[in-house]
Amino acid sequence: xxxxxxxxxxxxxxxLKSGLLESKEKIINAEIGKDKEAxxxxxxxxxDPVDEAAVNIQASQALRFRxxxxxxxxxxxxxxxxxxxxxxxxxxxxxxxxxxxxxxARPTADMCITCKEESEMMxxxxxxxxxxxxxxxxxxEIGRR
Ligand SMILES: [Zn+2]
Numbered sequence: 001x002x003x004x005x006x007x008x009x010x011x012x013x014x015x016l017k018s019g020l021l022e023s024k025e026k027i028i029n030a031e032i033g034k035d036k037e038a039x040x041x042x043x044x045x046x047x048d049p050v051d052e053a054a055v056n057i058q059a060s061q062a063l064r065f066r067x068x069x070x071x072x073x074x075x076x077x078x079x080x081x082x083x084x085x086x087x088x089x090x091x092x093x094x095x096x097x098x099x100x101x102x103x104x105a106r107p108t109a110d111m112c113i114t115c116k117e118e119s120e121m122m123x124x125x126x127x128x129x130x131x132x133x134x135x136x137x138x139x140x141e142i143g144r145r
Contacts, residue, residue: 007089007097007099008088008089008097008100008103012100012103012104013083013088013089015104016083016088016103016104016107017080017083019107020076020079020080020083020107020108021080023072023076024073024076024077024080027069027072027073027076028073030069031066031069034062034066072108075108076107076108078108079107079108079110089103091110091111091112091115092110092111092115093111093112093115093118093119094112094114094115096112096114097112098110098111098112098113099112099113
């Protein structure tokens with residue numbers, strides 16, 4: 001048996017893979033369903049302008065939602081690619097095993113929980129620095145007056 005750095009058993013790995021394939025199929029099937037709906041809406045050429053506006057709003061909301069789905073689909077494909085190349089389950093940051101529990105909850109995770117928390121903390125402190133910087137500037141400006 002080849003030793004994977006992810007420390008996942010073949011069973012765990014195939015479970016995660018089938019879960020990913022399932023979500024992928026769901027997104028693609030939902031896309032096909034939406035296209036059918038769009039087609040039946042287009043057939044109704046007697047729609048009055050108010051309805052048309054409502055349809056446009058719906059379409060733009062659907063598009064925004066679709067963009068998020070497409071992003072997720074890309075992530076799924078990337079993760080499936082990693083599984084095929086036995087490059088799955090390692091943290092992008094520290095190279096440690098991400099762990100089955102985390103992967104089970106979020107199969108597309110590419111950081112271990114420690115690094116993820118660290119990067120979130122960095123993000124927060126960066127926001128804080130930016131805020132305190134602008135606050136410091138304001139205080140200086142007030143002091144000059
Ligand atoms: Zn890590």
